[in-house]
Amino acid sequence: MEERTIQVDLCSTKKEKPKSDQLQFGKVFTDHMFIMDYSDPLGWHDARIVPYQPITIDPSAMIFHYGQSVFEGLKAYLSPEGEAQLFRPEKNMQRLNRSNDRLCIPPIDEEFALQAIKELVALERDWIPASEGTSLYIRPFVISTEPYIGVAPSRHYKFIIILSPVGAYYAEGINPVKIAVENHYVRTVKGGTGEAKTGGNYAASLKAQEMVANTGYAQVLWLDGVEKKYIEEVGSMNVFFKINGEVVTPALNGSILEGVTRNSVIQLLKHWNIPVAERRVSMEEIYQAGKDGLLEEAFGTGTAAVISPIGQLTWNDEHLYVNDGNTGTVAKRLYDTLTGIQYGKEKDPFGWIEQVEEVSRVK
Numbered sequence: 001m002e003e004r005t006i007q008v009d010l011c012s013t014k015k016e017k018p019k020s021d022q023l024q025f026g027k028v029f030t031d032h033m034f035i036m037d038y039s040d041p042l043g044w045h046d047a048r049i050v051p052y053q054p055i056t057i058d059p060s061a062m063i064f065h066y067g068q069s070v071f072e073g074l075k076a077y078l079s080p081e082g083e084a085q086l087f088r089p090e091k092n093m094q095r096l097n098r099s100n101d102r103l104c105i106p107p108i109d110e111e112f113a114l115q116a117i118k119e120l121v122a123l124e125r126d127w128i129p130a131s132e133g134t135s136l137y138i139r140p141f142v143i144s145t146e147p148y149i150g151v152a153p154s155r156h157y158k159f160i161i162i163l164s165p166v167g168a169y170y171a172e173g174i175n176p177v178k179i180a181v182e183n184h185y186v187r188t189v190k191g192g193t194g195e196a197k198t199g200g201n202y203a204a205s206l207k208a209q210e211m212v213a214n215t216g217y218a219q220v221l222w223l224d225g226v227e228k229k230y231i232e233e234v235g236s237m238n239v240f241f242k243i244n245g246e247v248v249t250p251a252l253n254g255s256i257l258e259g260v261t262r263n264s265v266i267q268l269l270k271h272w273n274i275p276v277a278e279r280r281v282s283m284e285e286i287y288q289a290g291k292d293g294l295l296e297e298a299f300g301t302g303t304a305a306v307i308s309p310i311g312q313l314t315w316n317d318e319h320l321y322v323n324d325g326n327t328g329t330v331a332k333r334l335y336d337t338l339t340g341i342q343y344g345k346e347k348d349p350f351g352w353i354e355q356v357e358e359v360s361r362v363k
């Protein structure tokens with residue numbers, strides 16, 4: 001039986017909140033956090049909201065040695081009526097458990113995890129910034145805490161949720177970025193951990209990212225780890241191309257992370273009767289489409305930036321310019337619609353929005 005109640009220990013003094021026009025990404029955290037422990041054979045227990053604080057873990061805890069961990073990322077948005085709302089949070093909870101399964105971490109009750117998010121966000125509601133484009137970033141994560149340096153799945157874990165007010169991703173409007181196609185390093189490989197949201201994938205990606213950042217590129221375009229022919233993702237986002245009227249995105253293949261934004265973009269395109277296909281996309285095909293003048297748009301998708309247009313792709317020292325370096329009409333429409341729904345300024349035809357306070361009130 002999963003525990004259903006959350007103990008609450010409130011902080012005695014509240015921190016000063018940053019001004020909403022001075023917010024950066026992920027540097028400031030709210031007054032409280034959620035923690036729940038796992039141990040064998042007790043299962044998940046001791047769910048609690050406590051003042052935000054450092055945690056004490058044994059130096060031999062398995063997380064420090066073999067990296068058994070997963071995380072999620074979603075946001076709480078403030079609607080014009082002042083309601084705190086979440087965007088498809090159940091998808092993040094489902095993915096959390098898919099990641100857990102891949103990393104041999106015991107599953108977490110998805111409804112309870114979502115309840116924990118809602119209770120924490122409701123408590124920290126005043127931390128949701130109100131300026132245009134700002135939000136409260138929600139970072140749930142699991143770490144392995146058993147003090148043991150043998151290689152095996154840990155028998156102790158902590159599930160923690162922290163919250164961080166974040167600024168508008170595009171302070172000067174959405175601008176296309178320069179991307180370098182990565183021919184040497186790979187992010188992951190089919191059969192690896194690419195479809196799990198785990199820290200190791202990010203550790204593996206830093207080297208390539210750092211090398212291109214030094215030469216003026218925003219991100220790398222990752223190719224498949226076997227043939228280095230097929231496109232997988234861009235930076236830590238999923239990627240889409242519009243070629244001759246059709247939108248294509250790499251099909252999920254075991255190494256691509258299934259983004260909630262990716263899924264939402266596909267649904268919106270279908271709703272608008274814009275042809276969209278999930279299939280293998282080779283770099284050669286994109287290059288040829290560019291040469292033939294048929295590459296109309298390219299963009300990344302993810303919770304942080306929502307839609308990030310690609311204005312230039314560099315592959316083997318050849319530069320391909322997409323839409324003359326401008327944001328495409330489909331990318332713009334997707335950005336406006338998704339953010340419109342997320343901030344409660346547009347109709348929500350798919351039932352993607354979940355109110356935070358309403359739901360915790362009926363409980």
Ligand SMILES: *Cc1c(COP(=O)(O)O)cnc(C)c1O
Nearest residue numbers: 236237238257259260261302303
């Ligand atoms: C989180 C993530 C994404 C985007 O997922 P969203 O649910 O859309 O935020 C894409 N690729 C990778 C590697 C990721 O970690």
